[in-house]
Amino acid sequence: MQGTGQAAPQADYAPTDRTVPTRAPQRASYDRETVHAILDEGYLCHLGFVRDGAPVVLPTLYGRVGERLYVHGSTGSRPLRMTGAADPGLPVCLTVTHVDGLVLARSAFHHSINYRSVVVHGVAHEVTDPEERRVALDAIVDQVVPGRSADSRPANRKELAATAVIRLDLEEVSAKARTGGVGDEPEDLTLPYWAGVVPVQKTYAAPLADPDLAPGTELPGYLTELTK
Amino acid sequence: MQGTGQAAPQADYAPTDRTVPTRAPQRASYDRETVHAILDEGYLCHLGFVRDGAPVVLPTLYGRVGERLYVHGSTGSRPLRMTGAADPGLPVCLTVTHVDGLVLARSAFHHSINYRSVVVHGVAHEVTDPEERRVALDAIVDQVVPGRSADSRPANRKELAATAVIRLDLEEVSAKARTGGVGDEPEDLTLPYWAGVVPVQKTYAAPLADPDLAPGTELPGYLTELTK
Numbered sequence: 001m002q003g004t005g006q007a008a009p010q011a012d013y014a015p016t017d018r019t020v021p022t023r024a025p026q027r028a029s030y031d032r033e034t035v036h037a038i039l040d041e042g043y044l045c046h047l048g049f050v051r052d053g054a055p056v057v058l059p060t061l062y063g064r065v066g067e068r069l070y071v072h073g074s075t076g077s078r079p080l081r082m083t084g085a086a087d088p089g090l091p092v093c094l095t096v097t098h099v100d101g102l103v104l105a106r107s108a109f110h111h112s113i114n115y116r117s118v119v120v121h122g123v124a125h126e127v128t129d130p131e132e133r134r135v136a137l138d139a140i141v142d143q144v145v146p147g148r149s150a151d152s153r154p155a156n157r158k159e160l161a162a163t164a165v166i167r168l169d170l171e172e173v174s175a176k177a178r179t180g181g182v183g184d185e186p187e188d189l190t191l192p193y194w195a196g197v198v199p200v201q202k203t204y205a206a207p208l209a210d211p212d213l214a215p216g217t218e219l220p221g222y223l224t225e226l227t228k
Numbered sequence: 229m230q231g232t233g234q235a236a237p238q239a240d241y242a243p244t245d246r247t248v249p250t251r252a253p254q255r256a257s258y259d260r261e262t263v264h265a266i267l268d269e270g271y272l273c274h275l276g277f278v279r280d281g282a283p284v285v286l287p288t289l290y291g292r293v294g295e296r297l298y299v300h301g302s303t304g305s306r307p308l309r310m311t312g313a314a315d316p317g318l319p320v321c322l323t324v325t326h327v328d329g330l331v332l333a334r335s336a337f338h339h340s341i342n343y344r345s346v347v348v349h350g351v352a353h354e355v356t357d358p359e360e361r362r363v364a365l366d367a368i369v370d371q372v373v374p375g376r377s378a379d380s381r382p383a384n385r386k387e388l389a390a391t392a393v394i395r396l397d398l399e400e401v402s403a404k405a406r407t408g409g410v411g412d413e414p415e416d417l418t419l420p421y422w423a424g425v426v427p428v429q430k431t432y433a434a435p436l437a438d439p440d441l442a443p444g445t446e447l448p449g450y451l452t453e454l455t456k
Contacts, residue, residue: 018279023302044341046274046323048285051246055283057276059325059345074251095274097287102372102432104451108380109387111369113272117287141339144330145426152336152421159337182438189440193380194448196441198373198455199433204330210410210423220422223332227426 018121019174029175038118038175039064039096043143047071048093049124051078062094063139067170069094069120070127070136075164089123094168102198105182106191114178114197121172127165136165147222246349247402257403266346266403267292267324271371275299276321277352279306290322291367295398297322297348298355298364303392317351322396330426333410334419342406342425349400355393364393375450 013019013030021028029035045062048055063070071094101114127133138149155163182195204227207219241247241258249256257263267290276285291298299322329342355361366377383391410423432455435447 018282018284022306023304044325044327044343046276046285046287046325048274048276048283048321050278050281050283053278054246054319054349055276055278055285055321056246056349057274057283057285057321057323057347059274059323059343061341076251078250091282093276093283093285095285095287097272097274099272104373104376104380106381107383107387108365108369108377109383109391111372111376111380113289113372115272115287119285121282121284137336141336144339144341145332148332148339149336152332152339153334153416153419155335155337159335163337181436184438188381190442191381192442192445194441194445194451195438196436198435198451201431201433203429203431205427205429207426208409208424210412212417213423214418214420217420217422223422223426 013171013173015174016121016172019119019172021174021176024176024178027176027178029177030173031175035118035170035173035175036064038098038116039069040143041098042096045069045071045094045096048095049090061140061144062096063136063141063143064170065135065139069168069170070139070165071124071168072137072140072163072165075162077164087126089125090166092122092124092168094120094122098202099200100179101200103178103182104195104198106184106188106193106195110183110185112178112183113200114180116175116177118173118175120168120170122168124166124168127167130160132167133160133163133165136167137163145222145226147220151220151222241399241401243402244349244400247347247400249402249404252404252406255404255406257405258401259403263346263398263401263403264292266326266344267297268371269326270324273297273299273322273324276323277318289368289372290324291364291369291371292398293363293367297396297398298367298393299352299396300365300368300391300393303390305392315354317353318394320350320352320396322348322350326430327428328407329428331406331410332423332426334412334416334421334423338411338413340406340411341428342408344403344405346401346403348396348398350396352394352396355395360395361388361391361393364395365391373450373454375448379448379450
């Protein structure tokens, strides 16, 4: 990464006790490119943290910049209030999942889904450096629609003051995936039930322009590309 | 619910300290039908729990039966090992999220997504009653493809012994949604940036039949319906 002061990463993330699954370990991967590809295909994560001893899981947007993930929120929101720079940080688990297919086996037991997921464990810290905050907020917008941050009005002082940004480094990370067809037992192959995979796709419909668009405002190329 | 011993539910879930959001409270709902509709449209949740004091968030399938959610897993998996009937149960947070649209405002600050989510807080317990386990496992299969459990081979004794089922009652529950168009500041409306909503859709592609289907096995009607 240029300009972010990050060292060149190793090829793989080092597995740890909590990133090695207790079952189906062959589905786990610590490959950096695999992890980045899964993260880059999404923009919504499920962020888990502990409040009063109990787990909380909230959906939120994220952005990746090299080996750092950023999420943002109102400075008044509960999870972000717990991550001031003066604090030791907030232990979190950030998970991103893509569903690729429904796996319908002849046996109920072997039903499954094809999916790709990334689970990141770590301690989130509030970002206070103005330049890093700017990079992070652009990344979160561009994660949803690449190229969009440069084609919108940047946050002003008041908006920046209302926005908390937290960072989670990609260190304790694993990807997990199921791909391929059904895994029925050999003795079930003659059963008369249909079996196979139903592919799941995420698609975009035609963009709905705001009724108050300034005259002459055209649909930008990055949206034509996204929704074609 | 017939046959599950559940009392007729009240119209709304009672809000609690942790189901009332600290921001955008107008987006929250405790309406039972709204919650059920969001849950019934999905089949994948993100399940959070606490392990060694730190949060863990894993994607997993679920099924709804009345006011109960069920998830299953290998009896050897870590979260389920902590929920034996002898235990006090496992505090969890189960979250289901649907993305409906990308909200592109003129200002970077007002970018958002349209979504619907349900967050369930509670204590999960292992299900040991054989009949409730059967109902739960059918529900998890039918949550993915309605009608499928009746058109597959039921789990045998060995498969049942390898499967843990846990239950989470719908008691401390909220839904949250963002709908509608962009929320730009009035003074930004003349800016020359495109603004609007890009609808996000989840679709199915044509089912891919297993190459070893028994001769004469046709695509079932519930799949024709799902993927048309």
